[in-house]
Amino acid sequence: xxxxxxxxxxxxxQLIAQSxxxxxxxLIRPNVRQWDEEQHFPADLFRHLGEQGLLGMLVPTExxxxxxxxREYVTAIAELARVDGSVGLSMAAHNSLCTNHILLFGxxxxxxxxxxxxxxxxxxGAWGLTEPNTGSDAGNMRTTAVRVGDEWVLxxxxxxxxxxxxxxxxxxxxxxxxxxxxxxxxAFIVERGTPGFQGGRKEDKLGMRASETAEMLFxxxxxxxxxxxxxxxxxxxxxxxxxxxxxxxxxxxxxxIAQGAYEAALQYAQERRQFxxxxxxxxxxxFKLADLATDIEASRLLTFQAADLKDQGKTTTKESAMxxxxxxxxxxxxxxxxxxxFGGYGYVKDFPVEKFYRDAKLCTIGEGTSxxxxxxxxxxxxx
Amino acid sequence: MKILVCVTSVxxxxxxxxxxxxxxxxxxxxxxxxTGPYDDYALARAVELKEKLGGTxxxxxxxxxxxxxxxxxxxxxGADDAIRVNADPTDAFFxxxxxxxxxxxxxxxLILMGRESIDYNGGQVHGIVGELLGMPSIxxxxxxxxxxxxxxxxxxxxxxxxxxxxxLPLVLGCQExxxxxxxxxxxxxxxxxxxxxxxxxxxxxxxxxxxxxYELPAPRGNVKMIPADQVETLIxxxxxxxxxx
Ligand SMILES: Cc1cc2nc3c(=O)[nH]c(=O)nc-3n(C[C@H](O)[C@H](O)[C@H](O)COP(=O)(O)OP(=O)(O)OC[C@H]3O[C@@H](n4cnc5c(N)ncnc54)[C@H](O)[C@@H]3O)c2cc1C
Ligand SMILES: Cc1cc2nc3c(=O)[nH]c(=O)nc-3n(C[C@H](O)[C@H](O)[C@H](O)COP(=O)(O)OP(=O)(O)OC[C@H]3O[C@@H](n4cnc5c(N)ncnc54)[C@H](O)[C@@H]3O)c2cc1C
Numbered sequence: 001x002x003x004x005x006x007x008x009x010x011x012x013x014q015l016i017a018q019s020x021x022x023x024x025x026x027l028i029r030p031n032v033r034q035w036d037e038e039q040h041f042p043a044d045l046f047r048h049l050g051e052q053g054l055l056g057m058l059v060p061t062e063x064x065x066x067x068x069x070x071r072e073y074v075t076a077i078a079e080l081a082r083v084d085g086s087v088g089l090s091m092a093a094h095n096s097l098c099t100n101h102i103l104l105f106g107x108x109x110x111x112x113x114x115x116x117x118x119x120x121x122x123x124x125g126a127w128g129l130t131e132p133n134t135g136s137d138a139g140n141m142r143t144t145a146v147r148v149g150d151e152w153v154l155x156x157x158x159x160x161x162x163x164x165x166x167x168x169x170x171x172x173x174x175x176x177x178x179x180x181x182x183x184x185x186x187a188f189i190v191e192r193g194t195p196g197f198q199g200g201r202k203e204d205k206l207g208m209r210a211s212e213t214a215e216m217l218f219x220x221x222x223x224x225x226x227x228x229x230x231x232x233x234x235x236x237x238x239x240x241x242x243x244x245x246x247x248x249x250x251x252x253x254x255x256x257i258a259q260g261a262y263e264a265a266l267q268y269a270q271e272r273r274q275f276x277x278x279x280x281x282x283x284x285x286x287f288k289l290a291d292l293a294t295d296i297e298a299s300r301l302l303t304f305q306a307a308d309l310k311d312q313g314k315t316t317t318k319e320s321a322m323x324x325x326x327x328x329x330x331x332x333x334x335x336x337x338x339x340x341x342f343g344g345y346g347y348v349k350d351f352p353v354e355k356f357y358r359d360a361k362l363c364t365i366g367e368g369t370s371x372x373x374x375x376x377x378x379x380x381x382x383x
Numbered sequence: 384m385k386i387l388v389c390v391t392s393v394x395x396x397x398x399x400x401x402x403x404x405x406x407x408x409x410x411x412x413x414x415x416x417x418t419g420p421y422d423d424y425a426l427a428r429a430v431e432l433k434e435k436l437g438g439t440x441x442x443x444x445x446x447x448x449x450x451x452x453x454x455x456x457x458x459x460x461g462a463d464d465a466i467r468v469n470a471d472p473t474d475a476f477f478x479x480x481x482x483x484x485x486x487x488x489x490x491x492x493l494i495l496m497g498r499e500s501i502d503y504n505g506g507q508v509h510g511i512v513g514e515l516l517g518m519p520s521i522x523x524x525x526x527x528x529x530x531x532x533x534x535x536x537x538x539x540x541x542x543x544x545x546x547x548x549x550x551l552p553l554v555l556g557c558q559e560x561x562x563x564x565x566x567x568x569x570x571x572x573x574x575x576x577x578x579x580x581x582x583x584x585x586x587x588x589x590x591x592x593x594x595x596x597y598e599l600p601a602p603r604g605n606v607k608m609i610p611a612d613q614v615e616t617l618i619x620x621x622x623x624x625x626x627x628x
Contacts, residue, residue: 014452
């Protein structure tokens with residue numbers, strides 16, 4: 001027998017895609033409709049995702065994470081979203097926003113305290129920037145943090161916060177300077193159960209209904225200065241950097257939703273017969289499918305390009321925004337056309353595409369609307 | 384405890400089956416391959432036993448290089464190392480001979496397989512391997528516990544179950560619910576990258592069988608709906624059209 005040891009270097013992303021797909025098909029697909037109808041946030045599933053290493057994908061192993069890169073991370077989100085956008089959104093928000101903010105800007109003690117719990121899914125994280133009166137214009141937030149001795153006193157309200165109620169810990173951006181000045185916001189870590197902090201109303205949403213979106217309310221909430229993330233005044237700049245990564249995850253979320261809707265439509269178009277033939281044999285339907293497949297491929301390339309640049313340590317402000325803009329608009333278009341291909345069956349809940357249609361729309365809004373992405377891109381190219 | 388798990392790389396269960404070469408070869412083009420589901424259960428139990436009793440788990444596949452993704456998944460699930468016998472596995476005896484040759488060299492306490500492959504469904508490799516090694520081979524095993532050098536086994540038999548005890552070493556064909564289904568986690572996938580995968584050449588190249596042709600079942604016809612109050616019509620159609628009564 002001749003023997004050789006072959007180098008066992010594979011495209012890890014392929015194995016990750018396969019594994020997350022298997023998990024999604026087994027543990028998520030059977031529940032998608034019920035979770036959607038009941039607006040149930042599947043906390044048990046998230047503990048399981050934690051055990052699988054999906055909640056600390058970008059966190060280095062010394063903090064209990066899996067120490068992977070953006071390429072692997074976007075692969076996993078897209079596979080989850082292919083089956084359920086809500087799970088993809090919650091996973092993305094937990095990893096990219098809360099966990100990543102602490103990873104990027106926390107001090108050693110903060111990282112040691114929070115990252116292992118977040119990375120294993122023992123704790124679910126939230127990230128609060130948006131407020132009722134300031135969404136796109138987040139720089140003008142009204143929630144304030146006032147320094148009193150060794151403490152900060154937080155007052156105000158955040159809304160539309162993913163895991164605002166069930167999150168065990170939140171990164172909260174509050175104003176620490178005068179309105180309309182630069183460097184006037186600071187980020188803090190606030191644990192659930194801190195007096196003066198509570199979850200408020202849970203939103204009743206069009207889509208992404210299994211991902212909890214809720215208010216976070218602060219009323220004379222006192223936290224020690226040791227909970228401050230980075231320097232006073234750096235909160236908004238930190239947030240923009242967090243969003244550079246976050247937007248790649250929303251691009252991946254969009255890609256997964258588009259893929260799921262497209263696969264359903266592709267299969268249906270070959271099975272549904274009208275006028276004695278499969279509807280896919282009508283050029284109007286076949287060309288639609290060709291357009292969708294092409295747009296999805298373009299989304300994939302933009303998303304993975306941004307991920308690869310991020311993995312190389314490059315600044316990706318423009319590429320992240322482009323990927324997010326294109327992939328999210330594509331998701332909306334694909335889901336819309338998928339409903340069209342299903343005809344009346346696309347409009348009822350027995351088939352999957354109406355949910356993709358509802359879920360997809362979030363992608364052009366969350367983590368910066370499409371208009372804001374164009375603002376970001378144009379500022380980068382008109383510098 | 385030294386465990387060998389033999390795994391197949393088989394077409395995904397949703398694959399549309401077609402043939403080439405005048406219907407003598409399965410057409411692999413565009414087909415997604417997965418680990419045989421019964422083999423997955425065998426591997427999952429092996430990993431559980433290793434976690435409980437210590438030892439090593441080696442996965443073995445007789446196949447060409449295109450089966451490596453399946454092998455790597457097994458490493459990610461928890462096997463320590465892997466062996467691929469570099470050959471197109473064209474019949475059960477040939478495969479069994481390769482497995483037996485590896486087993487003779489390495490002296491395993493347990494050789495776990497699936498009850499049957501889900502491609503050619505022969506259900507015979509474990510039997511032949513047992514014969515070649517002079518060991519008992521038992522299948523389909525749905526429960527397996529090890530107590531010292533004794534295996535306690537529950538086997539499915541027609542209409543019931545059979546409980547057995549046997550001394551190691553053994554060859555077993557496994558099925559659910561022998562273990563909890565495992566999906567590789569991120570850590571497993573990362574560590575699998577550095578686990579050894581050894582490629583060896585087959586001991587012999589002779590195959591005892593030769594496929595002269597494959598045939599697919601006739602496509603399912605259209606469904607005819609008969610209203611519930613027209614039983615007479617139904618009976619008549621079953622007689623004249625379906626010709627089943
Ligand atoms: C399901 C869900 C989950 C969310 N999760 C989080 C979270 O975890 N954390 C968090 O902080 N936030 C979260 N958000 C909030 C989200 O980021 C905001 O909704 C988003 O940034 C838009 O803000 P807005 O809703 O206030 O819209 P507005 O800012 O009021 O925008 C309204 C419209 O005006 C347009 N517009 C605004 N400014 C301009 C401009 N300068 N030029 C051109 N057009 C403009 C917008 O594009 C939009 O079309 C979530 C939202 C949803 C729906
Ligand atoms: C008629 C015929 C034609 C075939 N033609 C081809 C072909 O053209 N191309 C091709 O790639 N394969 C071919 N195969 C091979 C097939 O994929 C199997 O690997 C092998 O023949 C054993 O099949 P089985 O159904 O008898 O296995 P079973 O006896 O049903 O398998 C039981 C268990 O044995 C183990 N086992 C089986 N096969 C292997 C293996 N290869 N490596 C490691 N463990 C294994 C597994 O644990 C499996 O669960 C052919 C098989 C047959 C019977």
